[in-house]
Amino acid sequence: MYREHIYRLYRVNMNLKEDESLLLLTDTEKDYLLALIDQFVESARAITQKVRHCVYPSLGGHGKEPPEEVWRLAFGDRAIDELRKKGLFEHILLKEDYSEYEALQILKAYAEDVPQVVVAFPYFSTTHTFFRKALTEGFGCRYASMPLFEPEMFYGPMNVDxxxxxxxxxxxxxxxxxxxxxxxxxxxxxxxxxxxxxxxxxxxxxxxxxxxxxxxxxxxxxxxxxxxxxxxxxxxxxxxxxxxxxxxxxxxxxxxxxxxxxxxxxxxxxxxxxxxxxxxxxxxxxxxxxxxxxxxxxxxxxxxxxxxxxxxxxxxxxxxxxxxxxxxxxxxxxxxxxxxxxxxxxxxxxxxxxxxxx
Structure with missing residues (x-):
């Protein structure tokens, strides 16, 4: 029932094109998010066939790095394996002291098929994460973060000039x-x-x-x-x-x-x-x-x-x-x-x- 609004989000807000790849993310915190991701996937496929999506276990707090499966979906196995080999990946997930520069250089060297557009609507925010920062600053990805999103927002703050x-x-x-x-x-x-x-x-x-x-x-x-x-x-x-x-x-x-x-x-x-x-x-x-x-x-x-x-x-x-x-x-x-x-x-x-x- 929200497909028209989601399609508008892709076209107006994200300027998604048919030759671009899209990654959709949400978590298990709310049942309505699980229902909503199916509509996001279907609407996206009216524009591009390069659509990946992931529903991951709720992290229970804003600003925590997403789990490993999300990183692998975004950057590929080789890049994450190399971060693990260098002893960086656990520090990244825990937001402990590490060199963001070194981590980003590894991602740039080994990442494969990184999405051009990400729409992330887990209940808990991914905005203030190195995951988001690496995608946008390192790979030029366009990234919409929608924590706490509720479908009724399509009729209010999403329906504006x-x-x-x-x-x-x-x-x-x-x-x-x-x-x-x-x-x-x-x-x-x-x-x-x-x-x-x-x-x-x-x-x-x-x-x-x-x-x-x-x-x-x-x-x-x-x-x-x-x-x-x-x-x-x-x-x-x-x-x-x-x-x-x-x-x-x-x-x-x-x-x-x-x-x-x-x-x-x-x-x-x-x-x-x-x-x-x-x-x-x-x-x-x-x-x-x-x-x-x-x-x-x-x-x-x-x-x-x-x-x-x-x-x-x-x-x-x-x-x-x-x-x-x-x-x-x-x-x-x-x-x-x-x-x-x-x-x-x-x-x-x-x-x-x-x-x-x-």
């Missing part, structure tokens, strides 16, 4: 790239951090050129803040996929969460993550929503794209201009914010109570 979303996203990204610092204020939130020297990225939803990647639904401009620069407090009312029973507040010092205030089950989850991954505390991303069709606050894939919101993430950011590498990345949306950006001798109000001022 993508040229408008792209232009607005690019304009905001340019302003963030010029800025040296950012100040965010909202109810319960007051944070400052530096972005000097960090290039912002526009998530336009149009992945037509070599190496382009982003979310679908798309519609944001985002940047990796300087990791040790965040001070202040961030109050969150929504987790990735639900409204919290009670708000909790993350207190930042020297770029990382040093304390959580408030009592809510999601606090316990975060504290367990921080015990397992110390670097999960670190500020990772600042983004501005630019999609006028995005409305839902209880699904972060859509919520972070809502026009007039901003989001702040913690965890991994090494794949888009930062230096923190960890098997965790989660965004928290701030509603009706006041955002000021600036540099030496200038400042600009970017958002005023949720109204974007470009």
């Amino acid at each position: 993508w040229d408008y979303v792209a232009k607005l996203s690019l304009d905001v990204a340019d302003m963030l790239s010029e800025a040296e610092w950012v100040h965010v204020k909202a109810e319960g939130t007051d944070m400052e951090f530096f972005v000097l020297g960090r290039r912002a990225i526009a998530d336009t939803g149009l992945f037509h050129h070599s190496g382009q990647y982003g979310n679908l639904p798309a519609g944001e401009a985002f940047v990796a803040p300087i990791e040790n620069s965040a001070f202040g407090k961030l109050t969150i009312t929504y987790g990735p996929d639900r409204k919290l029973e009670r708000p909790i507040t993350l207190k930042f010092r020297d770029g990382a969460v040093e304390e959580i205030e408030g009592f809510e089950p999601y606090r316990n989850y975060l504290e367990e993550v921080f015990k397992r991954y110390e670097n999960a505390r670190v500020i990772a991303e600042f983004g501005v929503g630019t999609n006028p069709g995005a409305k839902r606050p209880d699904n972060v894939l859509e919520a972070e794209k809502i026009l007039g919101t901003v989001h702040i993430a913690i965890g991994d950011n090494h794949t888009f201009g930062g230096v923190n590498r960890v098997s965790f990345h989660t965004d928290y949306v701030v509603f009706e914010p006041q955002v000021t950006i600036g540099g030496k001798g200038w400042q600009k109000r970017l958002l005023e109570k949720g109204r974007l001022r470009t």
Whole structure:
């Protein structure tokens, strides 16, 4: 029942051509994803016969590297065998210390039949992974990442004027790239951090050129803040996929969460993550929503794209201009914010109570 929308995704968002190869990925976290992949495969075959797909066991968290079977499907057995022989592959999967340069050189030397287009809609995100980075930066793959995707999104944030979303996203990204610092204020939130020297990225939803990647639904401009620069407090009312029973507040010092205030089950989850991954505390991303069709606050894939919101993430950011590498990345949306950006001798109000001022 979603084939027309999926076909439009291929043609409009991905610019998929009949001579290109496509890799489709999802996981077992939700039953509806298992049903949806069949429609993605059938719609793709109306354009190209070079279609591969994989359904892999749920990884249970965002930002974790996909399992070995996915790597082999994307890069071929020779490349993965060589990474194993060099002792790199396990370090990659665990996001431990390793040379990305060396890993990428091996992939380039041994990979076979790498797809030109990837549409990944596992429940848990593959965006902030070396797998995605290797495909886009190393092989020029066009990559759509759709974590937490629900089919109803075809009728809202996917049903927009993508040229408008792209232009607005690019304009905001340019302003963030010029800025040296950012100040965010909202109810319960007051944070400052530096972005000097960090290039912002526009998530336009149009992945037509070599190496382009982003979310679908798309519609944001985002940047990796300087990791040790965040001070202040961030109050969150929504987790990735639900409204919290009670708000909790993350207190930042020297770029990382040093304390959580408030009592809510999601606090316990975060504290367990921080015990397992110390670097999960670190500020990772600042983004501005630019999609006028995005409305839902209880699904972060859509919520972070809502026009007039901003989001702040913690965890991994090494794949888009930062230096923190960890098997965790989660965004928290701030509603009706006041955002000021600036540099030496200038400042600009970017958002005023949720109204974007470009």
